[in-house]
Amino acid sequence: MALRYDLRNISHNFEANPEPTNSIILYSMVVGISEITEKNWQEFYTRSTFSDHIYGAETPFIIEDIYEHVGLITNATKFSRVSFLANLYRGWKRDIPFKDMPKTKEDGKGLYRCCLKLKDLEKSEVVK
Numbered sequence: 001m002a003l004r005y006d007l008r009n010i011s012h013n014f015e016a017n018p019e020p021t022n023s024i025i026l027y028s029m030v031v032g033i034s035e036i037t038e039k040n041w042q043e044f045y046t047r048s049t050f051s052d053h054i055y056g057a058e059t060p061f062i063i064e065d066i067y068e069h070v071g072l073i074t075n076a077t078k079f080s081r082v083s084f085l086a087n088l089y090r091g092w093k094r095d096i097p098f099k100d101m102p103k104t105k106e107d108g109k110g111l112y113r114c115c116l117k118l119k120d121l122e123k124s125e126v127v128k
Helices: 018-031 040-057 063-068 081-095 110-123
Strands: none
Touching: 018 040, 018 063, 040 063, 040 081
16 A cells, blocks of 8 residues: 655645655654644654664654644554554564574673563563
8 A cells, every 4th residue: 555645734844844754754654643633743753763762773853843744644554552562572573583682691681681571571462
């Protein structure tokens, strides 16, 4: 399905600097928020920066850019907060080589505890 968007309801002049607008439109698919409103613009930014932090990327816009795009509508699939986090975890887990994870506390110190928590998370109903 092609990504469609509607910019008619935003007050920001996106033609002057289209980069944040293009990035925000694409990020709507990542964060699972298809319409930026007065109520959810902060959630959009939070999900964007959290996702980028997990993957080690740099967010291509600032929080003011999100607020300037209140009214933007896309046809991206919507995710609840729990679904967003579960999708993020599944993607992260897929991209990490678990075979290289430490087997004992001495091998990886704090990383060992992280691996145990991930194994517990795998068993939870939220991630399945």
